[in-house]
Amino acid sequence: MNATEKWLEEWLEEWLEQEHKAGKMTEKQRRILMAATEIFAEKGYAAASTSEIAQKAGVAEGTIFRHYKTKKDLLLSIIAPAMAKLFGPLFLRDFAKMLDQPYETYEEFLKALFYNRYEYARDNLSIVKIIIQEVPFHPELREKVKAVAEDMIISRFRRIIDNYKEKGMLDSNLPTPAIIRFMISNMVGLVASMLVIMPEKDWDVEKELETTIQMMMRGLAGKG
Amino acid sequence: MNATEKWLEEWLEEWLEQEHKAGKMTEKQRRILMAATEIFAEKGYAAASTSEIAQKAGVAEGTIFRHYKTKKDLLLSIIAPAMAKLFGPLFLRDFAKMLDQPYETYEEFLKALFYNRYEYARDNLSIVKIIIQEVPFHPELREKVKAVAEDMIISRFRRIIDNYKEKGMLDSNLPTPAIIRFMISNMVGLVASMLVIMPEKDWDVEKELETTIQMMMRGLAGKG
Amino acid sequence: MNATEKWLEEWLEEWLEQEHKAGKMTEKQRRILMAATEIFAEKGYAAASTSEIAQKAGVAEGTIFRHYKTKKDLLLSIIAPAMAKLFGPLFLRDFAKMLDQPYETYEEFLKALFYNRYEYARDNLSIVKIIIQEVPFHPELREKVKAVAEDMIISRFRRIIDNYKEKGMLDSNLPTPAIIRFMISNMVGLVASMLVIMPEKDWDVEKELETTIQMMMRGLAGKG
Amino acid sequence: MNATEKWLEEWLEEWLEQEHKAGKMTEKQRRILMAATEIFAEKGYAAASTSEIAQKAGVAEGTIFRHYKTKKDLLLSIIAPAMAKLFGPLFLRDFAKMLDQPYETYEEFLKALFYNRYEYARDNLSIVKIIIQEVPFHPELREKVKAVAEDMIISRFRRIIDNYKEKGMLDSNLPTPAIIRFMISNMVGLVASMLVIMPEKDWDVEKELETTIQMMMRGLAGKG
DNA sequence: AATGAATGAGGCTTCATTCAT
DNA sequence: AATGAATGAAGCCTCATTCAT
Numbered sequence: 001m002n003a004t005e006k007w008l009e010e011w012l013e014e015w016l017e018q019e020h021k022a023g024k025m026t027e028k029q030r031r032i033l034m035a036a037t038e039i040f041a042e043k044g045y046a047a048a049s050t051s052e053i054a055q056k057a058g059v060a061e062g063t064i065f066r067h068y069k070t071k072k073d074l075l076l077s078i079i080a081p082a083m084a085k086l087f088g089p090l091f092l093r094d095f096a097k098m099l100d101q102p103y104e105t106y107e108e109f110l111k112a113l114f115y116n117r118y119e120y121a122r123d124n125l126s127i128v129k130i131i132i133q134e135v136p137f138h139p140e141l142r143e144k145v146k147a148v149a150e151d152m153i154i155s156r157f158r159r160i161i162d163n164y165k166e167k168g169m170l171d172s173n174l175p176t177p178a179i180i181r182f183m184i185s186n187m188v189g190l191v192a193s194m195l196v197i198m199p200e201k202d203w204d205v206e207k208e209l210e211t212t213i214q215m216m217m218r219g220l221a222g223k224g
Numbered sequence: 225m226n227a228t229e230k231w232l233e234e235w236l237e238e239w240l241e242q243e244h245k246a247g248k249m250t251e252k253q254r255r256i257l258m259a260a261t262e263i264f265a266e267k268g269y270a271a272a273s274t275s276e277i278a279q280k281a282g283v284a285e286g287t288i289f290r291h292y293k294t295k296k297d298l299l300l301s302i303i304a305p306a307m308a309k310l311f312g313p314l315f316l317r318d319f320a321k322m323l324d325q326p327y328e329t330y331e332e333f334l335k336a337l338f339y340n341r342y343e344y345a346r347d348n349l350s351i352v353k354i355i356i357q358e359v360p361f362h363p364e365l366r367e368k369v370k371a372v373a374e375d376m377i378i379s380r381f382r383r384i385i386d387n388y389k390e391k392g393m394l395d396s397n398l399p400t401p402a403i404i405r406f407m408i409s410n411m412v413g414l415v416a417s418m419l420v421i422m423p424e425k426d427w428d429v430e431k432e433l434e435t436t437i438q439m440m441m442r443g444l445a446g447k448g
Numbered sequence: 449m450n451a452t453e454k455w456l457e458e459w460l461e462e463w464l465e466q467e468h469k470a471g472k473m474t475e476k477q478r479r480i481l482m483a484a485t486e487i488f489a490e491k492g493y494a495a496a497s498t499s500e501i502a503q504k505a506g507v508a509e510g511t512i513f514r515h516y517k518t519k520k521d522l523l524l525s526i527i528a529p530a531m532a533k534l535f536g537p538l539f540l541r542d543f544a545k546m547l548d549q550p551y552e553t554y555e556e557f558l559k560a561l562f563y564n565r566y567e568y569a570r571d572n573l574s575i576v577k578i579i580i581q582e583v584p585f586h587p588e589l590r591e592k593v594k595a596v597a598e599d600m601i602i603s604r605f606r607r608i609i610d611n612y613k614e615k616g617m618l619d620s621n622l623p624t625p626a627i628i629r630f631m632i633s634n635m636v637g638l639v640a641s642m643l644v645i646m647p648e649k650d651w652d653v654e655k656e657l658e659t660t661i662q663m664m665m666r667g668l669a670g671k672g
Numbered sequence: 673m674n675a676t677e678k679w680l681e682e683w684l685e686e687w688l689e690q691e692h693k694a695g696k697m698t699e700k701q702r703r704i705l706m707a708a709t710e711i712f713a714e715k716g717y718a719a720a721s722t723s724e725i726a727q728k729a730g731v732a733e734g735t736i737f738r739h740y741k742t743k744k745d746l747l748l749s750i751i752a753p754a755m756a757k758l759f760g761p762l763f764l765r766d767f768a769k770m771l772d773q774p775y776e777t778y779e780e781f782l783k784a785l786f787y788n789r790y791e792y793a794r795d796n797l798s799i800v801k802i803i804i805q806e807v808p809f810h811p812e813l814r815e816k817v818k819a820v821a822e823d824m825i826i827s828r829f830r831r832i833i834d835n836y837k838e839k840g841m842l843d844s845n846l847p848t849p850a851i852i853r854f855m856i857s858n859m860v861g862l863v864a865s866m867l868v869i870m871p872e873k874d875w876d877v878e879k880e881l882e883t884t885i886q887m888m889m890r891g892l893a894g895k896g
Numbered sequence: 897a898a899t900g901a902a903t904g905a906g907g908c909t910t911c912a913t914t915c916a917t
Numbered sequence: 918a919a920t921g922a923a924t925g926a927a928g929c930c931t932c933a934t935t936c937a938t
Binding site: 497498499509510512513517518519 | 927928929930931932
């Protein structure tokens with residue numbers, strides 16, 4: 001087991017721990033976590049003040065520090081389990097199923113993946129924003145994320161993609177890393193458009209998704 | 225002239241003013257601007273301290289405030305002209321040429337556009353990072369950027385894209401907004417990969433660009 | 449109820465609130481208020497530094513700002529209730545009694561009034577100094593004080609003075625405003641002499657007061 | 673010659689020096705002095721900034737310090753000659769004349785004195801405000817003023833007043849210091865009313881003065 | 897467990913003053 | 918003589934964190 005896998009395990013642990021604690025979590029603790037999530041997402045970690053979080057959570061300033069040793073601890077308590085939920089599925093049974101369960105086509109696979117991640121982002125918008133905004137500023141996080149992403153995602157997706165290449169569903173001449181980037185770019189671009197950039201627009205998710213996948217699969221070129 | 229165009233003009237003005245001032249700018253002022261740019265990019269606006277900036281610039285802390293009334297002023301002095309350089313070209317003669325000068329194919333157009341913006345991002349990496357990180361947190365900026373982007377970019381690109389659709393070079397069945405998003409997603413994804421996510425990798429820019437454009441134009445589908 | 453009366457009520461409210469809080473006031477808070485009062489009186493608001501106040505009060509500088517949002521807030525927390533105590537009595541039951549309870553002569557009335565305000569000034573010397581020194585520099589205060597003074601004091605005293613004029617105890621040929629100014633000038637002059645200008649002198653308050661009132665009532669003219 | 677007289681001489685010297693310099697004073701210097709006077713009067717010495725003064729005077733920040741070593745120096749350059757003009761006349765030929773030139777009555781003397789000082793205050797309102805506001809906060813000034821006032825004024829006025837007492841124009845039973853205070857209180861009260869407290873009122877100076885002097889001489893008592 | 901008063905380090909900003917031009 | 922960029926000390930205020938209750 002390499003370092004990357006160790007971190008993932010850490011996150012998963014924290015995730016499970018969090019899940020576990022969620023049961024015994026005080027009402028106050030839950031409120032602190034929610035308030036912090038909202039405020040971090042809204043103004044960024046550095047510009048958020050613990051006193052504001054306390055106020056929004058309806059607890060005393062000191063209470064936060066009874067549960068989280070430092071402000072950074074509070075941030076990590078939000079990010080770590082979210083990381084696990086974000087990356088974790090790629091390594092768990094559910095996802096393994098996605099891999100084994102032979103989606104007839106790459107398109108179906110893409111659609112399932114997009115939709116799955118879209119739903120996660122939609123339901124955890126604040127947390128996703130925090131991750132995107134804060135990861136670049138906290139070296140420990142940055143390193144972990146980078147390692148996990150580079151190391152694991154590439155390797156897992158490579159298998160999937162090579163699988164479809166073999167089946168003749170993907171153009172074998174295209175370099176796998178480029179395909180992965182292509183996939184992620186469009187996934188992120190689509191989800192960001194719908195949830196962050198123009199959230200007020202009345203999106204037909206299904207249709208957008210299909211159009212996007214069509215462009216990905218068949219390209220823009222006219223038949224002219 | 226609508227509000228959006230007014231902002232653009234504002235930025236352009238500030239840009240020119242900045243250009244103009246650049247001549248008379250004190251050595252110290254230049255150093256302050258550079259130091260601030262680096263530190264804002266590295267730790268974010270909120271977490272950057274003016275004393276650190278002063279130290280890095282090799283000036284007294286007070287000197288910063290002789291040139292920039294507020295810390296925020298300093299941020300805007302970095303962002304505003306960059307905005308102009310980022311969005312401005314889309315509306316100036318150079319870009320008009322890009323539109324008129326009939327790129328034979330959409331692919332050539334894409335390539336020119338990608339390369340042009342890639343070079344800008346490469347040469348102004350810190351500033352681009354600052355813009356991406358700070359715009360979401362500063363409502364005035366956010367509103368302006370959103371308006372400019374939604375309003376202008378869409379309208380300009382629509383003309384270009386419709387143009388190519390008419391020529392039969394783009395699939396007329398695809399909705400123009402989706403094409404624009406597709407284009408931007410892949411452009412941002414590619415540039416971010418090369419400059420931010422894996423800057424240490426030894427990229428063959430030309431080749432990546434071509435692969436990406438190929439995927440965009442012809443899609444991933446195998447010939448199977 | 450006009451604006452002036454509203455301010456007075458505001459002050460009275462703050463006064464009562466202060467009284468009320470005085471019970472729950474932390475020892476530290478009391479010390480901050482005392483230290484601030486002394487230092488403001490000694491060097492003036494603008495020249496007083498919060499760090500000096502903190503030091504004199506024996507608390508951390510931050511502690512001041514936990515109780516008073518701003519330095520100005522601290523000033524107002526000293527001035528507002530004092531204003532109420534300074535002007536308020538003129539409108540309350542006690543003072544109403546002074547009006548109704550028929551002092552046999554204007555001289556007795558003057559004596560009671562002088563003595564009453566002298567005692568207040570003596571016991572609140574620092575605060576009175578602050579009021580005199582700071583009111584001119586803070587427009588909000590200046591306006592309020594001016595309105596209250598012009599509007600209310602004049603009107604109340606007019607009744608009293610006209611009352612004594614009718615009884616033949618005051619020269620009806622003298623304009624009431626001049627009488628009021630005459631009264632206040634001499635009251636302020638006497639009190640200032642004893643408490644501010646020559647506080648080290650061993651004053652026989654009773655005697656000075658009587659001499660002053662004698663001069664006011666019968667004038668300086670010799671019998672020659 | 674005692675210490676008090678030495679200070680007076682100092683001021684007079686500075687006054688004369690100033691008069692003298694006034695001729696060679698640069699336009700800029702004059703503008704600095706005027707700007708400083710206005711701003712000190714308006715916001716107080718401590719709250720006034722040299723840069724604001726420079727701006728109002730239309731000179732560079734550094735220029736002030738070419739003429740006045742420190743900000744305090746600038747204050748003293750305004751106050752010292754004004755002190756001389758304020759107290760000086762009491763000791764000069766002009767004033768000696770006032771003493772010798774036998775005003776028929778004390779009332780005439782009072783009227784001349786009041787009017788003379790009223791005119792001075794009216795024409796130098798800002799400076800008088802500065803003196804009143806700043807003297808209490810600057811120990812050197814405070815000591816000087818106090819010494820001069822206590823020491824000299826008392827002694828000079830004593831002669832005048834005793835003079836009138838002997839002539840039977842003033843009640844010999846009244847203590848001279850009380851008479852002096854009475855005189856000053858009413859003079860200050862009247863002038864302050866007209867110039868500072870209610871400057872917008874349309875005063876009939878002559879009449880107010882006469883009413884005041886009448887009250888001082890014959891008192892308020894009705895003939896009843 | 898919870899509170900909230902207290903802390904003091906550090907942040908942004910102002911300002912009197914200096915000095916090279 | 919005049920300028921105005923530069924300085925750095927000091928000012929006001931915020932904030933994460935601690936601790937007695």
